[in-house]
Amino acid sequence: MGKLEQTEDILNAMKRLILAAFGTFLCVLIGCSTLRTEPIKALLVTGGCCHDYELQMAALTSGLSQRIAIDWTVDYDENDSTDSQSALFDDPAWAEPYDVVVHNQCYADTADPEYIAKIVAAHEAGVPAVVIHCAMHTFRAAEVDDWRAFLGVTSYGHERLSEYPTVIANPTHPIIGDFPSDWISPMDELYVVEEIWPETDVLITSTSEDDGESHPVVWTNQYGNARVFGTTFGHTNDTLSDPEFQALLARGILWVTNRLG
Numbered sequence: 001m002g003k004l005e006q007t008e009d010i011l012n013a014m015k016r017l018i019l020a021a022f023g024t025f026l027c028v029l030i031g032c033s034t035l036r037t038e039p040i041k042a043l044l045v046t047g048g049c050c051h052d053y054e055l056q057m058a059a060l061t062s063g064l065s066q067r068i069a070i071d072w073t074v075d076y077d078e079n080d081s082t083d084s085q086s087a088l089f090d091d092p093a094w095a096e097p098y099d100v101v102v103h104n105q106c107y108a109d110t111a112d113p114e115y116i117a118k119i120v121a122a123h124e125a126g127v128p129a130v131v132i133h134c135a136m137h138t139f140r141a142a143e144v145d146d147w148r149a150f151l152g153v154t155s156y157g158h159e160r161l162s163e164y165p166t167v168i169a170n171p172t173h174p175i176i177g178d179f180p181s182d183w184i185s186p187m188d189e190l191y192v193v194e195e196i197w198p199e200t201d202v203l204i205t206s207t208s209e210d211d212g213e214s215h216p217v218v219w220t221n222q223y224g225n226a227r228v229f230g231t232t233f234g235h236t237n238d239t240l241s242d243p244e245f246q247a248l249l250a251r252g253i254l255w256v257t258n259r260l261g
Contacts, residue, residue: 152221
């Protein structure tokens, strides 16, 4: 090998070392998780009473897909009763193919503790989750607290439809990002939160128009090995289609899957 070839090999080796060092620097600077390029594999569990879930399903999947790299699988139960059980959860490995499960369902009268245990067990083992609106009242009739501990809040009712001003309670949390400090919800329901669980970090609050009480409307929870991101907003199609709200949900998905730098 001539000197010219040796010099080129040395220069190429130095380039590789510099690129590797730069890659490590980026990992330190913005978090290696943000360097992932493969789409997030997401399962949307939706259906039940009291909401236009067909439109919400379309708004969520299309809106979030425009903001983050995400591949959707949808489990949509067209049954609009308040008491329903999905065969999806009969498989103990139901959540294994997914990076995150988004719960946007409404089954307040489903109360079977064994059925609920099938769902929360997967999350407790480490599958991240995003919970939206009536997911907080799903399994409301259950005597066991497994689902409520998973959610991070306990709620049994809500106040009237209105446009609710919000207050950022934890502005340093990465999910908040550049979320507007003066954001007012589209027409939506304010859920009355009766208990905030120990691992819950409240990010945004809103105030009752009836008694002036403040309630969490956006938060995170640590449930076993899983990160959970939740919001009680999402009753109306206007909220689910709101650009700021969709951006917040997208950042929540990135955070629970450890992809938000």
